[in-house]
Amino acid sequence: ASDIEYQKTMSGRLQGHHLAANWRNPSRERKSGLPGKKLVKQLTSTLSPMTSPRTSLTSHERKKADYNGRNPIRLIGGVHQVERELLEASPQASGLACTIQDEHSFSWDIGVHCLFSHFEFFDALLDTMLPPRDWLYHQRYSPARMRDTWIGYPVQANLWRLPDKEVIGIIADLAQKATAPKPAAPRNFREWLDAGFGKALTESFMAPYNAKVWAHPATAMNSIWVGERVATIKFEEIVANVIKKRDAPAWGPNAQFRYPMNGTGHIWLKVFEALPKANTRLNARVTRVRTKPGAKRLELADGSRGPFDGLLS
Numbered sequence: 001a002s003d004i005e006y007q008k009t010m011s012g013r014l015q016g017h018h019l020a021a022n023w024r025n026p027s028r029e030r031k032s033g034l035p036g037k038k039l040v041k042q043l044t045s046t047l048s049p050m051t052s053p054r055t056s057l058t059s060h061e062r063k064k065a066d067y068n069g070r071n072p073i074r075l076i077g078g079v080h081q082v083e084r085e086l087l088e089a090s091p092q093a094s095g096l097a098c099t100i101q102d103e104h105s106f107s108w109d110i111g112v113h114c115l116f117s118h119f120e121f122f123d124a125l126l127d128t129m130l131p132p133r134d135w136l137y138h139q140r141y142s143p144a145r146m147r148d149t150w151i152g153y154p155v156q157a158n159l160w161r162l163p164d165k166e167v168i169g170i171i172a173d174l175a176q177k178a179t180a181p182k183p184a185a186p187r188n189f190r191e192w193l194d195a196g197f198g199k200a201l202t203e204s205f206m207a208p209y210n211a212k213v214w215a216h217p218a219t220a221m222n223s224i225w226v227g228e229r230v231a232t233i234k235f236e237e238i239v240a241n242v243i244k245k246r247d248a249p250a251w252g253p254n255a256q257f258r259y260p261m262n263g264t265g266h267i268w269l270k271v272f273e274a275l276p277k278a279n280t281r282l283n284a285r286v287t288r289v290r291t292k293p294g295a296k297r298l299e300l301a302d303g304s305r306g307p308f309d310g311l312l313s
Helices: 003-014 020-024 026-032 043-051 072-079 120-129 164-179 189-214 235-244 265-273
Strands: 065-068 084-087 099-101 107-109 135-139 144-146 149-151 256-260 286-290 297-300 305-307 310-312
Touching: 099 265, 120 265, 144 189, 164 189, 164 235
Parallel strands: 065 084, 065 310
Antiparallel strands: 099 107, 135 256, 144 149, 286 297, 297 305
16 A cells, blocks of 8 residues: 555544543543543544643643653553653663664664564554554564474474374374363463373473473463463364374464564654653653652752652653
């Protein structure tokens, strides 16, 4: 799509309610009956007024919020229309989430290096900050080197590439698991792996792989964090792939991901440019935070100081 078509599309997609009041006062969201994911569709309509203060803030929302340090969370917090000041100790707005360029013109991301999310406001913010021409789109390719061969990700869905004897043992174990009674709730991550993948596959791959990823044995971890981080399997699909010697399709929220042409630090520079300059300070290193009720204030290296009601650091 052309840039003009893109702007029209995003403008229509993002018009809606101001998020700030609901973000600062959750009870207002409940009274409105509007789910939070709808309230995030406001970025285009609020970016333009960001050069001047809103006049409709309640007394609750007029409280001063300081954002000490510059990273994605703090910059996104700055987008919301509340009275705030952003302070960054370094001379660059992206702070520790920056992208630096070396003497050979190679770019190095100091912050996050892969972007994917289910957070609609965050996705819309990225779409608005960088036009399509500033993005690169990638299909993830991350096979595992195992048993002297390459096995597509996730390994647990592409077992046919393992040695025949190992495949037979894993399939036999999964067949027994499929007919066994449902196991008790797992007490740790290892029991979660055994319950979902069987002991044979867990011992062959899942346990040693996750020990490398998390630097802890599975028995020392719980399983409440798993979510989309571990691909589960279906016995029928595993058997079908083994018989047909067929690789499973790409899996996971980052099977396709996008990457800024100029590095991830470029995103936060663009966000910073959209914020009111009167409320942002670079080279502003905080040396002390006073938290006494009624006398909260920040003290900076240059000798300046200022009050605050809320602080995100």
